[in-house]
Amino acid sequence: VVDDYNGKVGDIAVIVLIVEGPQWFVSKLTVTGIQQLDATGILPTLSSSEGQPFSEFNVASDRDAILAYYYTNGFPNASFEWSSNPGPKPNQVDLQFTISEGHRQFVRDVLVEGLQTTRPGVVARNVLLAPGDPLSPIRMTDTQRRLYELGIFAQVDMAIQNPDGATQRKYVVYDMEEAKKYIFDGGLGAEFARIGGCQTCLDVPGGAAGFSPRVSFDVTHLNFLGLGHTISLRTRASTLERRGILTYLAPRFRNHDNLDLSFTALYDDMRDVNTFSSKREEGSVQLSQKLSKPSTMLYRFSYRRVSTSNLKIDPNLVPLLSQPVRVGILSSNYIQDRRDDPIDPRKGIYNTVDVGLASKVFGSQVSFGRGLARNATYHKIGKKLLLARQFTFGDIIPFNYGSRTTDPLAAIPFPERFFSGGGSSHRGFPENQAGPRDLTTGFPIGGTALLFNSTELRMPLLGDNIGGVLFHDAGNVYSSFDKISFRVRQRNLQDFDYMVHAVGFGIRYRTPIGPVRLDLAYSINPPHFFGCKGNISDLIKCGDPANAGSRTNQSISHFQFFFSIGQSF
Template sequence: MRRPDGKNLIKILLILAAMSSQLLATPKEKYSIESVKIEGNEVFSDERLRKTMVTKTSSFFKTRTFYMDVFQNDLENLQRFYRQMGFLDARIEEYTVRRDTTEKRVHITIQVFEGPRTYIEAITIFGNQFFSEKRLMEEFTLREEEPLLRSRIESTTNNLLTLYANNGFLDADISSDVTVKQQSQHAFVDFIITEGKRYRIGDIHISGLETTQPFVVKRELTFRKGEVVDYSKLLKSQRELYLTGLFQGVFISLESTDPEDSLRNVHIDIREAIPSQLNIAVGYGTVEKARIRTEVLTDNFRGTARKLSFAAKASFTYRGAEASFTEPWTLGTPFRTDFNLSAEYLEEPSYNLRSIGGRLTIGRKFLARSNTTITYRHENNRLSDIKIAEFQTQPPNNIRSLRLSFIYDTRNNIFNTANGFYGEFGNEVIGPFYRRKVDFMKGTAELKYFRPLTGSTIFATAFRFGWITAAGGLDKIPLNERFYAGGAGDLRAFEYRKAGPLDKNGLPVGGKIKLIWNLFEIRQRVYKMFGIALFGEIGNIYIEPSELTLRNLRQSLGAGIRFNSPVGLLRLDLGVNPDPRNNEDPTQIYFSVGHPF
């Protein structure tokens, strides 16, 4: 047999290399996951166990491809899950992956062995000196005679470390040790604590300030020099500084000192935001048509955190200007004072309004999510071009009022809320009360709730109720102080302000009672900045309480398109009236900016 010469050998090697590269380049056949069956489980359901796995069954909308390495990780996760839940002997006894080569599908069966569950027989704490065992046990999330859960051991350790850190023990160390009796499946859990040194706050250093005066930062701090270090106060102070809106970045840290020293200096690193802005906005809405708004403001006047602004707005139905001033700390106390002056002209379906006046509001935040305010309103109003037959002329209605309100707000974002609750209750006394005379009283209540249903779906609902008490009846209440409904913000199946009482010419006259319930609004993100919404609403405006009946509730159903643009949320809503009356249009279309609530 003749041996290949050098040239032929090279040719053979090149051919083999080319064939192997073609084989490697050939993609593997992909199999979709048809079913995942789990057997042998009694304590946990199939659904609960599947949540620990990445390998999931394909659905009508999404095909899931089977990957063996991912599946192997899932088997390890299943076993790890069982052991974290106290089943220390749990294991995967066997599994089968049956491939359907014709349909390119796989059927998976997993056989688990749960074994007995381990329970805690005793918990012991060692090394504690500053805190009593009773106080430490208040931080425990695991209890004797309960299952041995690794997650609760970790959460208890974190709770204890937080407790010590909030009391100056910054170097505290906590470890846990678990001993299991195999015969009885009972566990003994020991926590070993090394408390270390207790620290106090030394000097407080602030860096990064260019415009803001140091006292503005210091008054927001919840800790002082010489106090025992409380880590929760450091975090709260950082949050309060962020909420002032003056800073782009706030970083509070403890500086290391001499190991023998029991003081820790605090360093606050600040990055200031731009203090002054010029904002110009142009928009369009179904009611106002084209509009423009210009605002000049400073959030940090002369570095004192005081706010000054001047704004002017014009549209086809509104022209106005407003100047405002805010003092976040009134006379050195955490009471906020807002003062504004305004002049405006407004065209409504039933009348035109000219108003000049101002408001003075003093409020204070209580706890983390609530605040109370009291507002004095001073306005000189003139109504003109009154189109309602029985109100062709109305005397000047000069408003002098006091309003007390309470707000509770847990929303994650006030402009584009995905989760949380908002509640506001207020009552306003209108009239020359300093002369012991009251023209009428006006109360309002507003509740909003938001909850994510999925990662891209949000459920929202809102309830609004208002009432006016006037000795002389509706005639004594100026047209501009009454309640109205209908439009882009509430009952979207009705024309603007025409969901309540109308005169003989079909113009809104307003009422003394307002009830609006946005039963649901399902907000669904579809693709990036685009979304859709479905909504249902009921409500009405009433002149007398006796009219508050189910029959008088008007309904509004509809859908809308959302575009979350860089300048704000744009929405287009179609509202459908299922029970049109008195020549009402069965549908309305509204284009506006921002969510309806």
């Protein structure tokens, strides 16, 4: 140990000197004592085989593997000993593994106690032991884990009846305590950003500073009808949205550990886009498949009815875009999550790919294909800095729309288009203000393609709980895929298909529920556009060339701010 290392008072250096010495190898491995089991089931997997490097760590691994093999096959009293002798050549050893098998035990029966409302079949499907099977402590523990994972038991105790008795066949007992059936949750929150603006006014298409309080209430019924299924109702209300979601979840569908089936009914009344208010009634069925620990596939069919109101667009477009639309869409979603912490990641990768098809075959009134992909990575730079980046790309392709309109963009209903911008996508825009705008009123009308890239340099500022972020956001929502451009200059007041850049600084305060963040952004090249004076009843005047005086030149503000909980990505 060196004090004041490199002349810095208080620093110490720990220097470890390693003398390797010669490397030892296994010249011969002899295993004795295997009588009742097939030796070929374990010997090929051992690390200490002939010709391999010798280490006590490998011997310990082999011991664990051999005993696990015996425990799984009903030998709970199996034991392992090892010894070594010098080999025929220098730096070689002869290994001797000696196994004492003990008496083999079997399951006489599995007894389940403590069930009140749970149907016995729910437990039986998750028990990995049956009468006549070898008595395996490993399978007993795996069964206990599976029962806990159902989420309907507060406690699962397991035991072997008369474990020290001489009989070979034992009763395995599981004693369950069922969890509470009902869970109630509630919460209060708020959003503070450029989300405001009069609901019927035309003067502020870019939004205004606003405060949106919200309240949520959830109720969950576990073990519905004793089936091990869950039914839940989640509600949320704010000045921007009223939402209710009813979900029925059947885990381990058809007794497959990696499959979950769910049914969802949704009602949503929202105006998070200043251009319109929307109401959505939706029903969906989804099958979730766990491919591996980080990877999941979702297969989903949704059928929804969406209607819009309070449209602040060219009055000639109102009759077309205000009609209620039914959409039936079949989609799938791939999720890969290798982050160390989903709330505040420090390393890892996160990928999602979502593709869907809406067609008249599924009862849809509009036909289109939709894709949305996202990639985010997190890289440590030294001990204190973190580089985080996210790339998002999406595209919507309409087809068979000739009977409704000749405009591909108009063929996609407002609620099905891409609306983006804001604290979690592009901080150079207020919430959902990126992309094409109505040429008459200046309100955003969404697009069928989007491209965003965000980069953050995260660093500590004060202690362990307060950090800072330098960020750069680039991208936009585009009217169509072929209009995607990396141009940084807006050609005219009708051009919105260019790339907007923003830079800024943020503060993060770490809390038990995630970081609280405040972001201040400066948009380098925000869009300019025509606006309109008055309220929604004056739309017809805005579209009349004789009332040119009612139109104004407007732009998205250079400065944006966002306050919320959680990292931006």
